[in-house]
Amino acid sequence: MNLFDWVVLIGTMVGIAVYGAWRTRHTDNLNTYLKGNHNTGWLTIGLSVMATQASTITYLSLPGQAYENGIAFIQNYFGLPLALIIVCAVFLPIYRKLGVYTAYEYLGKRFDTKTRLLGATLFLLQRGLQAGVTIYAPAIILSTVLGWRLDLTIIFTGLLVIVYTVTGGSAAVNLTQKWQMAVIFGGMITAFVVLLTKLPPDAIHIAGAMGKLEGVDFTPDLKRRYTIWSGLLGGFFLSLSYFGSDQSQVQRYIGGAGLREGRLGLMFNAMFKIPMQFFIVMLGALLFVFYQFQPNTPVFFNQTEWQRHAQGPQAATFRAVEEKHTALHADKQNKIRAWVSARDSGEAGAEEKARAAMVAAQKASVAVHQEARDALRAVDPKAKVKDSDYVFITFILTQLPHGVIGLLIAVMFASALSSKAGELNALGTTSTIDLWRHFRPLAAHDEARNVRNAKFFTALWGFFAIGFALFISFAENLIEALNIVASIFYPALLGVFVVAFFLKKVGASAVFWAALSAQLLVITLFFLGKAYPAREIGYLWLNPIGCTACVVFSLVLQAIIGGKSPPDARTVPAA
Amino acid sequence: MKPPSSDPLRNEESPGVPGFRSWRGVYLFVFLFFIVCVVLLALLSRAFA
Numbered sequence: 027m028n029l030f031d032w033v034v035l036i037g038t039m040v041g042i043a044v045y046g047a048w049r050t051r052h053t054d055n056l057n058t059y060l061k062g063n064h065n066t067g068w069l070t071i072g073l074s075v076m077a078t079q080a081s082t083i084t085y086l087s088l089p090g091q092a093y094e095n096g097i098a099f100i101q102n103y104f105g106l107p108l109a110l111i112i113v114c115a116v117f118l119p120i121y122r123k124l125g126v127y128t129a130y131e132y133l134g135k136r137f138d139t140k141t142r143l144l145g146a147t148l149f150l151l152q153r154g155l156q157a158g159v160t161i162y163a164p165a166i167i168l169s170t171v172l173g174w175r176l177d178l179t180i181i182f183t184g185l186l187v188i189v190y191t192v193t194g195g196s197a198a199v200n201l202t203q204k205w206q207m208a209v210i211f212g213g214m215i216t217a218f219v220v221l222l223t224k225l226p227p228d229a230i231h232i233a234g235a236m237g238k239l240e241g242v243d244f245t246p247d248l249k250r251r252y253t254i255w256s257g258l259l260g261g262f263f264l265s266l267s268y269f270g271s272d273q274s275q276v277q278r279y280i281g282g283a284g285l286r287e288g289r290l291g292l293m294f295n296a297m298f299k300i301p302m303q304f305f306i307v308m309l310g311a312l313l314f315v316f317y318q319f320q321p322n323t324p325v326f327f328n329q330t331e332w333q334r335h336a337q338g339p340q341a342a343t344f345r346a347v348e349e350k351h352t353a354l355h356a357d358k359q360n361k362i363r364a365w366v367s368a369r370d371s372g373e374a375g376a377e378e379k380a381r382a383a384m385v386a387a388q389k390a391s392v393a394v395h396q397e398a399r400d401a402l403r404a405v406d407p408k409a410k411v412k413d414s415d416y417v418f419i420t421f422i423l424t425q426l427p428h429g430v431i432g433l434l435i436a437v438m439f440a441s442a443l444s445s446k447a448g449e450l451n452a453l454g455t456t457s458t459i460d461l462w463r464h465f466r467p468l469a470a471h472d473e474a475r476n477v478r479n480a481k482f483f484t485a486l487w488g489f490f491a492i493g494f495a496l497f498i499s500f501a502e503n504l505i506e507a508l509n510i511v512a513s514i515f516y517p518a519l520l521g522v523f524v525v526a527f528f529l530k531k532v533g534a535s536a537v538f539w540a541a542l543s544a545q546l547l548v549i550t551l552f553f554l555g556k557a558y559p560a561r562e563i564g565y566l567w568l569n570p571i572g573c574t575a576c577v578v579f580s581l582v583l584q585a586i587i588g589g590k591s592p593p594d595a596r597t598v599p600a601a
Numbered sequence: 602m603k604p605p606s607s608d609p610l611r612n613e614e615s616p617g618v619p620g621f622r623s624w625r626g627v628y629l630f631v632f633l634f635f636i637v638c639v640v641l642l643a644l645l646s647r648a649f650a
Contacts, residue, residue, distance in 0.1 A: 100642065107635040111628045234649025241642040254639070286617055289624065296631045300638050 027172065027423075031432030038209055038436040039443070043190045046202035050194025056476045059195035060127050060455050061281030070204050071291030074278045076299070077203035077210075078448030079268070082164035082441045084306065085214065090327075090414030092310025093317075096238040098252040102566070103303050105261025109269060110296040114289045116527055117270045121280045122288065127459045128452075129276045129523070136526045137534035139464070144541065145519060146460035149273055150453060152515050154487060157449045158494030164442045165495065168435065170330050171419050177496055184492035187443045191450045192485045195477075196281060199447045206440035213437035216430055217422065218309055221316060224425065228366050229315045235365065235381055236388055238311040241304075251564045260566025263573050267520035274452035313421055318362055325351035326398045327416035335405045343401050351394045358387035446491070454484030514552050517569045518545040521576020529577070532584045540579035548572040 027035075053059050091099055126132050130149065134142030165179040190198045226232070233239050243253045250256070269275045269292070279288040317323045325348055326332040336344040361384040368380035402409040422434045458480040463470045470476070518541045525537045548568050555562030616627050 104635075104639065107631060111631060115624065115628065230649060239646055239649045241646045242639065284614075286614060289616070289627075290618070293627060293631055297634055300635065304638075304642070 027431055027435070028428050030429045031435070034429055034432030035436045035439070038433070039186065039439050042202050042205045042209070042440070043186050043443070045205070046198040047190040047193040049201055050190075050198040053194045053197050054474065054477055056473045056480070058197055059477050059480055060459070061277070062196035062200045064281070064283060066200055066282040066287065068282070068287040068290035068294065070200050071279050071282050071287055072294030073207045074200045074203045074448070075269075075275060075291055075295050076302075077207050077441075077444035078274055078278055079295075079445070080210075080441060081160055081445040082438050084303075085210065085441050086164060086167060086418060086438055087415045088303070088306045089310035089313055090417040092238070092307040093314045093417045094414045097241045097304070097307040097311050098243060100241055100300065100303050100307050101243065101252045101254055101257030102261050103265075103300050104254060104257035105259065105263070106265040106299050107296040108258075109262050109265035110292050112266060113270045114292045114296075117276075117523070118279060118288050118292065119285060120527065121276065122285050126280070127277075128273050128456050129271050130273070130456065130460045133522065133526060134460075137522075137537055141522065141534055141538050141541075142460060143464070144538065145271070145522060146456050148515055148519050149271075150456055150461075153272070153274060153449055154453055154490065155494065157446060157453065157487060157491035158498060160442060160446045160449060161491055162495035162498045164438050167415050167419060168438060170328065171416065171423065172435075173330075180495045181492060183439065183442055183446075184488060184495065187446045187450065188485055188488035191447045191454075191488065192481050195454075195480065195484070196277060196451055199451045200278075200281075202447065203444045206444040209433070209440045210437050210444075213430075213433045214306070214309070217418075217426065217434055218305065220426055220430070221309065221312055221421070224316055225312060226315070226319060226366075228369075229312055231369065232315050232318070232362060232366070233311045235384065236314070237385075238314055248563050248567060251566075256564050256566045260564065260569050263517065263520060263569035264566060267516040267523075267569065267573070271516075271519050271523045272452075273456050274448045277452050277455060278448060310418070313417060316421070317417075318359060323355055324420075325394065326402070327413040327420050328410060329416075329420075331402065331410050331413075332398070335402055335409065338405060340401065340405050343404075347394065347398050347401055351391075351398070354387065354391050354394055358384070358391055361387045450484050450488050450491070453487040454480050457483035457487070514548050514568060514572075515545070517548055517572020518542075518576050520569070521573040521580070524573060524577055525580045529580065532580045533587070536583035536587055537576075537580045540576050540583050543579050544572050544576035547575050 058064070088099065121129065121132060124132060124135060126135070128146070130142050130145040133145045161180050161183050165176055165183060168174065169176040169179045190202055194201070230239070243250065244255075245253055246255060247253065248256075279291055282288050282291070324332070332344070336348075361380070365377070365380040365384045368376040371377075399411040402411050419438075422431060426434060458476060462479055462483070463476070521544055522537055522541050525532050525540070548571065551563075551568060551571065552565075614624075615622065616624050618627060621627050621630070
């Protein structure tokens with residue numbers, strides 16, 4: 027990075043943060059602080075929802091994932107538009123009608139205090155820890171590649187987001203997310219266009235022939251991670267729980283000028299999320315083609331990690347892997363060119379033969395990549411052997427012109443800040459509304475005190491996230507554990523909301539114990555899968571299983587407990 | 602006065618989107634758009650396999 031890149035990066039990041047804080051510095055009304063300006067339009071809401079969901083992982087890791095495994099990951103998003111239609115038609119009107127600040131407040135009105143506290147606690151636990159990962163994940167990659175100090179990167183990012191999120195609350199989050207999304211779109215489109223100019227004419231055919239464009243898999247196999255079925259059913263439940271019951275999303279769309287704005291903002295996401303993700307995974311698939319024709323494509327993209335060990339006592343092993351990779355890479359290039367020629371000649375037999383040779387060369391290349399990972403692991407069992415996260419950033423730093431490099435690094439930071447801001451905003455709100463106000467009911471009518479407390483809790487969660495991100499660097503396997511925690515805690519929570527909205531006859535006690543039982547079932551299934559890997563099911567399937575279990579258990583328990591519909595079910599809206 | 606409908610997809614207010622008179626129409630349009638996306642993806646997978 028040169029001075030121009032630094033100017034673009036710092037100017038964009040600090041500029042947006044300062045602008046957001048300055049524009050919303052006089053926010054002292056609780057409603058505006060927690061829900062945003064009353065005149066917020068649908069596009070701002072739509073971009074805000076999109077910005078909160080898409081973290082740096084989306085823009086940095088997803089192209090790398092597509093580089094390795096093709097565009098199949100896009101199927102994960104197939105359930106999203108359907109879930110958003112349900113949220114839009116059922117969840118949102120009820121949240122707005124009741125005028126709640128949090129989704130868990132609705133549970134309190136529909137059921138009872140213990141169910142509300144259960145929902146709020148589950149959210150605070152998993153989202154609070156995730157907020158640390160949201161800062162840590164991009165910081166570790168960017169600091170590794172750019173040679174920055176990890177702790178300073180985490181602290182700078184964390185403090186920047188705390189400043190404007192605490193100052194202006196939801197109003198600042200909405201405002202900054204809009205501009206951050208503009209930077210993200212601008213940067214990603216620029217990178218895509220530059221990549222297109224560097225590709226051979228048959229790039230898309232090569233990507234297809236190498237198996238990178240298999241976007242829809244109809245195989246009815248529960249063990250396959252990405253199929254249209256797991257995407258539709260598992261993705262539907264995952265999206266429904268995330269958009270319908272996770273406060274970091276609910277808070278983005280319950281504000282605004284009216285119900286119409288929230289609905290249009292959600293429909294904007296329902297329409298454009300899949301095309302946007304398609305664009306990102308295609309970027310990865312085309313990066314794969316690009317690197318097939320580069321003479322210096324590394325055997326391992328995290329060169330910092332590779333070089334750190336390649337200079338050590340096992341240098342000969344590393345050199346041997348590199349030489350093998352260089353020879354195979356040149357051979358594969360020739361085979362790709364031979365396939366293109368055979369394809370152009372129109373001879374089916376020759377084309378088939380050339381394709382088989384090309385695919386075999388790719389398999390050999392994957393095997394050498396595995397050898398590289400094994401060599402790293404042999405030298406250092408704690409070595410970072412996953413290098414797909416470094417593919418896109420390598421392209422950015424080596425192939426893009428100065429200025430655009432700064433813009434793309436700004437994209438990575440903008441996405442981290444925007445999703446982190448949404449999380450902090452929701453954590454501060456839930457802590458204030460569902461916990462503090464619950465335990466200090468007399469203070470609930472003091473608006474100024476409520477705003478002060480919301481600011482205090484937002485800052486507290488921000489500092490907690492920074493501290494946790496600094497701690498993770500000493501315990502990296504925590505990230506995986508946290509991702510698992512998130513995926514196993516959502517389903518039961520969604521089940522509680524489904525019961526609340528659709529099953530008027532079920533009361534508080536039945537749903538509370540049903541949620542706990544369903545949670546236990548999901549955890550048991552998860553650990554059984556780990557104990558017997560041959561029978562492990564894809565994690566997306568835990569979502570429909572956990573949610574359905576909660577609903578069925580609620581009905582059974584309600585039938586056992588018996589009695590008439592609880593009085594709250596008649597007074598609080600359900601669908 | 603017409604009693605409120607129990608249909609969760611009912612039209613509570615005009616969407617204010619040109620060409621759409623009800624939210625049901627908007628949802629249908631979004632759903633059809635999603636189907637078109639999946640079909641196009643399947644065609645892409647097949648065309649370049």
